[in-house]
Amino acid sequence: MVSTIPQDYRDRPVAVIGAGTLGRRIALMFATRGGLVHITDPDAAQGNRAVDWAMGELPAVAATVDGGTPGTITYVPEQKTAVAQAWLVIEAVPEHLDLKKTIFAQLDADCPPDAVVSSNSSSYASRLFTEGLKTNNRMLNTHFYMPPGSTVLDVMSNGHTAPEIIDFVLHTFPEYGLHPFLCRTESTGFIFNRIWAAIKREALEVVYEGVSIPQDVDEMFALNFGTKAGPFRMMDQVGLDVVLDIEQHYAKDNPNLPEGPRILLQKYIDEGRLGAKSGAGFYDDYPKPERS
Known part of the structure; x- marks a missing residue:
């Protein structure tokens, strides 16, 4: 499989799946460069609360990012619609393996062919729910801690992730005020x-x-x-x-x-x-x- 890097990423949305504590914080960080972020969650009330919180925090956080400017965060009820044009999709749902398997199987079919698809899982290696998917060479772990207070994240291959996808993430995420660190071998719990x-x-x-x-x-x-x-x-x-x-x-x-x-x-x-x-x-x- 040949990986392609989303060259036009600044003109395309980011999609975050899950509007919980970390999902809304991840969405906040990717809205600091003037772009569009979609939050999708089956609970509309939670999704709208996540947007309200993140948009309220956004001006102050964007001011701390080099070249930052507030973008837009919106709630999109349907996951398929939320990811349709995204250059980056981040799964941030509860730590249930079967749920993650279901979501990644859907993303395998619904995401653009050049999208980077990652899991915010704090304990599961993405290998466990991307094995056998046709686009697993652009899937990986990007484990965030608690932005914007902690802007550190672990980046870990699923064992099939293309090297250029790893390099792209490591070089692109700092544009959004983030500090990625590479796990150099698979590790339960990351670094x-x-x-x-x-x-x-x-x-x-x-x-x-x-x-x-x-x-x-x-x-x-x-x-x-x-x-x-x-x-x-x-x-x-x-x-x-x-x-x-x-x-x-x-x-x-x-x-x-x-x-x-x-x-x-x-x-x-x-x-x-x-x-x-x-x-x-x-x-x-x-x-x-x-x-x-």
Whole structure:
């Protein structure tokens, strides 16, 4: 298969599939160069809230990007319509492998032949849901952390990704205020997330065992490392349901991991405490979510 680079990418939209916490933040970053970004999600209320949030943040974020100027972000209900002319499509749906397989099979058929198609998965290698697709040579992982606060992302081949696609992503994403780093071999958890997972998991285990409480762990972490937030506050921002999905995936790969962190996360989730997005998680000081 021969890969083609989307030479006219500045004149074409970016499509983001999923209007959750990370989807809307990814859309925000790709709207900082005056272009058009489509957000698509089966939940119209969530899609429109994502657009409202991202457009509200856009002027300030675009001002931090070299050559930046605010573009436009719109909600497009139908995935096929959202990706029809896109030069870049980023999947940012929950960490469920079957869902990702379904979406990538659809994208294989619906995307333009030169589009770059990537997954924001925080734990799954894209190989697991692109194997056998006819356009898998232009599919890969682009794992974002939490833009615009963190503009770092991992870039990882699916094992078939054309080298020119990898190079294109590494050289083009910085135009949007992003900092991509290449995973040089397949790695569950990519680069920084492997380091973060060990910190996060041990922090959860310390609280599960009753050794400490989330607030004290976070305060010690911030004082020792000079950060604004500790692991529990950061998990609240990601979403405890997302954190649990990731931990369960790691546990499938390594059955020797302690069970305590997953038990603790499930307890909070069962109480409806999903983190900042639900108004409460390990902390209770978040704005209550809007009712659709």
